[in-house]
Amino acid sequence: MSENDGPILPFLNEKSLGTWVKSLEQFIDKSFEHYHTMVDTLSFPLEVKETKDEYLAYANLESYDQNQIQIEVLDRALKIIAYASETNRFTNDSTNISQYKQANKRVERLVPLPFSVKQEDVRATFGNGVLKIRVHKRKPSANLIEIQPETEE
Template sequence: MPENGGPIMPFFNEKSIGSWVKSLEQFIDKSFEHYQTMVDHLSFPLDVQETKNEFIAHANLENYDQSQIQIEVLDRALKIIAYASESNRFTDDKTNISQFKQANKRVERLVPLPFAVKQEDVRATFGNGLLKIRVKKSRPSANYIDIKPEAEE
C-alpha cells in the first residue's frame, strides 16, 4: 500500500477534504432553506386542537375568499384546498402592445384524524381570513357477533 494515504490523496489532503465537507454542509443548509421557502408558498398555516368532544382545525387563509376554499371529507382525514387565480393586462403606451398574464395557485393541507369521519359531523366557518373546522368525535360503535356452538358431525 502506498505511503501517501491511498489513491485519492494526490487529489485531496486533510485540509481540502475538510473544506469540501464544509462546502457540502453549507450547500445542504442553503438547499433546505430554499425548500422550506418553497413549501411555505405551497401551503398555509394550520393548527389543530382537540377537546373532549371534537377536533378543531384553524387554517390561516387570509389571501383567499370563501368561494376559493374547499373542504373534502375523506375516510379518516380532511383535505383543505384553496385556489386563487390572478390575471393582469398591461399595455405599453409607446408601442400600443398589450400583454396578458394569468397565474393560478392551488394550496392544500391534509388533516389526519384518529377516527372515521362522517360529513354530517363536520362544520366549517370562515371570517377575517381564518377557516375554522369543527369535527365532532365519533363514539366507537361495537358490533358483536353471536357465537354458536359448533355442530357435531
C-alpha cells in the same frame, strides 16, 4: 510510494477535505432554506386542537375568498384545498400593446384524524381570513350481531 498513498492523495489533503466538508454543509443549509420557502408557497399555516367533544382546525387562508376553498371528507382525514387565479395586464405606453399574464395556484393540507369521520360531523366557517373546521367526535359504537339458535331441518 507508501501504502497510504493513493491516486487521489495529491488532490485531497486535510485543507481541501475541510473546505469540501464546509461546502457540503453550506449546500445542505441552503437546501433546507429553499425547502421551507417552497413548502410555504405550496401550503398554508394550520393549527389543530382537540377538546373533549371535537377536533378544531384553524387554517390561515387570508389571501383566498370563501368560494376558492374546498374541504373534502376522507375516511380518517380532511383535505383542505384552496385555489386562486390571478390575471395581470401589462400595457406598453409607447406601443399601446397589452400583454396578459395568468397564474393559477393550488394549495392543500391534509388533517389526519384518529377516527373515521362522516360529512355530517364536520362544520366549517370562514371569516377574517381564517377557516375554522369543527369535527364532532363520535362515541365508538359496537355493531353487535344477534346470534340465532340453530334449527334442525
